[in-house]
Amino acid sequence: MKQNRCDQTPAWKALADHYLDKGRSFDARDALSGDAGRFTALSQQAPHVFADLSKNLIDGATEQLLQDLASQTGVLAHRDAMFAGAKINSTEDRAVMHFLLREPKGVPGGTLRAERAAVHETLDRMLAYAEAERADDAITDVVNIGIGGSDLGPQMVTIALDAFATPKKRFHFVSNVDGHELAGVLRHLKPQSTLFLIASKTFTTIETMTNAQSARQWFESQGGTDVARHFAALTTNVEAASKFGISTTFGFWDWVGGRYSLWSAIGLPIAIAIGADGFRELLAGAHAMDEHFRTAPPEQNLPLRLGLLDVWYRNFHGFTSRSVAPYHSALRRFPAYLQQLEMESNGKRVDLDGKALAFGTSPVVWGEPGTNGQHAYFQMLHQGTDVVPLEFIAVRDAAHDLQGHHAKLLANALAQAQALLQGKADAGGHRHFPGNRPSTFFVLDRLDAASLGALIALYEHRVFVSGAVWGINSFDQWGVELGKVLAKDIEPRLASGDASNLDASTAGLLARLRA
Template sequence: MDAVMPQECETAQAALGPRCDQTPQWAQLRAYFERQGRQLDLREAFASDPQRFAHFSQQAPEVFADLSKNLWDRGSERLLLDMARACGLQRHRDALLTGQAVNITEQRAALHTLLRRPRGLALPGDEPWVAGALKEVHQTLDAMLAFAESVRADAQITDIVNIGIGGSDLGPQMAVVALEPYRVLGKRFHFVSNIDGHELDRVLRNVRPEHTLFIVASKTFTTLETMTNARSARAWFDAQGGQDVARHFVALTSNVAAARDWGVTTTFGFADWVGGRYSLWSSIGLSIAIAIGDAGFRALLAGAHAMDEYFRTAPLEHNLPVRLALLDVWYRNFHGFGSRCIAPYHANLRRLPAHLQQLEMESNGKRVDHHGRALPYATSPALWGEPGSNGQHAFFQLLHQGPDVLPLEFVAVREGMHALAGHHQMLLANALAQARALMQGRHSDCGHRHFPGNRPSTFLLLDALTPASLGALVALQEHRVFCSGSLWGINSFDQWGVELGKQMALDLLPRLQSGDVAGLDASTAGLLQRMR
């Protein structure tokens, strides 16, 4: 695919430097990998370098990271850093944070960091429109949080039903679940995303119209799954004798007119430079704000902003999002690892893998560069995972003794927030043990009992799971994804790949009713006829 991009896209790319494989360091990294990287043994690396842990671990805002159990050394890291500089990563980072149109295929900024920037704060190099946009961000934030406080204080509202999909569901749901100890008492939170009616039906069977607030989250107010579920919820509300739609339905949308026509008078919008998977910081986070309140939501934003500032100012060699991205490129393009497992050792982070799946795979699941040219290398790995210690009894067998090396990312929290004696220490011991066992392995002459070891892992540690630390953790992952995408020379902020299936679904829906299979392939036609 060699599509010709508009001239302005060419200019934007030219200002940002070459992609990773067009730098001298790419060939040097290839030679270094063949000479040393392929054979690196973590056990020997620790034995030969007493400072390995100190060098490959660091504190970032709210997050401590141990990268020492990964299959790299100081030589490979140095070459990767030189490659990042040659790619113009620092300039691209500054362009992102100051509102330049880094989303070149849609010719707009990707300034989700503005959503958590303090009121009135200007950054060097800000685009002229940013100051006005920041003022609007805070006006919307203040109004949204005031509304959230009114819902929190309304004893008649006992159930909050968030209807959205993708970023309008995954981020808010992840945060509401993660921050359960901070949630307001007396209210239940439900999330409906799937167009499968079983999901909405299950929620509606457990709520009453007079006690329920429905949040309809769709930027355009046209998203197929969201609006189908919203119409069904509205029909249920009317059929159950619900009164005052304006009180029980609120819209998170930029299409205020469509929401008003639908009967919704309370709306909170967000700008087109807020991508869905980066939107939990915006009015899309209303369910989070209702759950944890004004102070909690502002702490979430403050934690993310602290990570933003750190990302903006820390030197590349001590910049955690950058180091994680370098490791991602090293693993994907040199070691050939095709996936990464996320294992949060905290039950309240059980939806984190799902959020990170969208964040990384929708952002960096691309096969062409900024110019629309096919890439000669792989990009995003497949992300997957479950909370520990459940995963230990499901897929860790594959991680320890399977034929493929699958990097693992642990996320642990030093302090628990329950009073059950012994549980949290046992959980942490399991996390430490699994990371150590993956690296150390165990020799046995019996092949069934032999663990090869030298399996890589990253360990991220929070002191406590709070709104601030969650905000920092998610922002860390956002910046990591941006950096790896920047090195690969791709646009991490569009998602054209989600469109084709949607368009085909619109064509197939009436065919399911009519039975018309004209022009369809034999498989689709046969399946359609079986479904009728």
């Protein structure tokens, strides 16, 4: 499917002119004080997520030009192609259909009838297994061994929904090939009460399989006798899992990218933690956001508005990073999850035809939970030389009954957003806050499975939008391959000391590490 490259459209030129004329000098403080309807116009309720965009450096004219850009680059047509099952992952000749994992039963099959049937057959089987393990009091610890999307998503969601998790089990996530991580987990476990989940689509991922082999060696050395009972695999390579000793496997499909896989069998640790009903609520929340993205009019389509805002900031204001500050400790792994989602998706330098881009793509995404971030990096956000758009995520209702805590938390979130906007004058300079620093404020009524599912899907579709505008493939990740290939060459050199054909720096470091 041919798309128009954004920098070759009339809207791109119009936005560049608009930026020079008004955008670079836009003051959100003046806009808010001079327009009583600005908050209403630039905020909206989407499924489970309220968003306030009114502190951003945009107005109605900017949004209209951005909508023109979306139209001229075919963003909505690209969206429709995804939902129709087209192979929009062109470099791998694959469809992109993680949305199917979230659809409830009863959606008309159409051309995707077989895929929908396979999804629900696997989901029902996976959730039945999760319920059985959840009810088995002999299993006290669940260890998920995976990396990338097979770790970040399940770990983030399991932590975020801990308030709804069974208190009878502890959940551990091992991803790093650094043996210190696995050893630190195993130190507290007993083989007879531990379930290991090995998450690797191909069952060949080096980091995952190294950890899996070591986990099995530990299991057997500590007196474990039934690998088939204490290990399950989330993989499509049933033969390799069987050779490992695993008989319980749950697969997924090549149209599920790793960073979009928590909705699939990769979400098994989530399902064991919060139960089948909770997992279905997670899927339902994401599906509600899918439908919003698919059907809402452009001017009230929140993923579209956010993705276009990202383009405005990255390509016209020149902001190279964006920070995310969830004001809820349970969302502490959410920024890390978003790093993979956005930077692996849109960290590309060529268009769909393989031609070099003349503009920037993915910003650096980073963050920490508030109020911790306030005492770490907010200094730079308020008074640093770079402008970094900030996203606040607040939850109205607490899931605890400790007095006084939640009001202080929410007050801090509101105050930090207000301070970034308003600033403070100081003739001496040291206490001067320039203000007019943009932020977006998201509000969830409560942090539960449905709202978390919607929030994740919102970010997924937002990344889709900016990638579609830029005309890149947001669904491959060739950038991770080169280093992995070179590591296979270097590993035996650490034993032999052979430095032939290495650059001087690598050879010197090799010698240093062998000393």
